Amino acid sequence: MAANDLLWKAVGRPQHIAQAEFIKLQTVARKLHGTEVDMEILKTREECDHVQFLITEKSQSGKCRLPQNDQVEILSLEQKISTATFCKVFPFHVMFDKDLKIIQTGFTLARVIPKVTSKDCRVGDILDTVRPHLELTFENILAHINTVYVLKTRPEVMRVNTSLDYRYLRLKGQMLYIPESNFVVFLCYPSVVNLDDLTRRGLFISDIPLHDATRDLVLMSEKFEADYKLTRNLEILTDKLQQTYRELDTEKKKTDQYGYF
Structure with a gap:
């Protein structure tokens, strides 16, 4: 080219x-x-x-053309961000090569899924595809690079002491191809409903970075749940007050009848 x-x-x-x-x-x-x-x-x-x-x-003569390679300033090849910083900024990412061998993972994901740090661990060893419906190969990923991916942890790979219903984690995000190294990085976040759903899977609100909208969604869900509980308690209290009022009204009618006789 x-x-x-x-x-x-x-x-x-x-x-x-x-x-x-x-x-x-x-x-x-x-x-x-x-x-x-x-x-x-x-x-x-x-x-x-x-x-x-x-x-x-x-x-075309007289037309503005793109600059040639020898006219472009060559930037420094020095790494601009360390691996540790990247793993901290994206605590749920997974980086893998063309054989789907995991090269790097975020700190939080490595904590709840220790198997990712083992030698020769592959994506298929810890994650199953939920969406899109395709075989998880390097070629398929590149062919559907602009698709939203939802992956789910395989049974018994998470290190959490909870019921079977919470021993899995859904990760939702995008695949990003890195041509310089021929790697793909899965930038994702945990797909959870509320704070309880998060903590039961061994995660905490502090595990979600500040730039991730998932944190706001979880906190908003907690606020909505608190408001719902308050509204429900008020409705229960109102029902009790109405029931008490009906009982008092019944007793009053009985008293009026006895007083008449």
């Missing part, structure tokens, strides 16, 4: 639909950027409607 080439993947679209979308891209390139582009089909997968295009900018 040349410096000005662009690789475009159309996932979940038939080839004729993807070609129609490319025509729209040509119009946008011409009207907004003043340039012409060509398209070449590189790869197709009929079983999953996966089409891969190579988009090339035509050479």
Whole structure:
């Protein structure tokens, strides 16, 4: 591929639909950027409607072109974030290679699922696919990289002392491909309903990072449950007061009858 080439993947679209979308891209390139582009089909997968295009900018004098590789400032290759920091910021992530061998996991996930730290542990050893309905392979993941994934822990992999109903954990998130290392990282969060649902699985509200919306959802659920309990108690108290009022009214009528006789 040349410096000005662009690789475009159309996932979940038939080839004729993807070609129609490319025509729209040509119009946008011409009207907004003043340039012409060509398209070449590189790869197709009929079983999953996966089409891969190579988009090339035509050479035009006087047109603004993308900078060549030798004109782009090369950034430092020094690692910008340490592994420990990444595992702390994303405590529920799972990173694995093309053989689905787990390379790295978040701190919290490693605590509740100790098996992930064992040698040669693979994704299929600890997690089953709930959604999407496909065989969990590296190729399938790349073909459905823009899909929301829901994975569920396999039986007896969580280290929690609770009933069987809570000895599993649903993880919901996205798959992110890292081309530099040919790894995939599953950035996810626990799918729980409330604080009780969280703690029964050996997790705490502090395990969920501040940037994760799951924390707010759990706290809002707790507030809603507290308000519901208060409303229910008020309804019960109101029913008791009404029952007491009816009993007093009945006794009053009896007293009035005895006084009349």
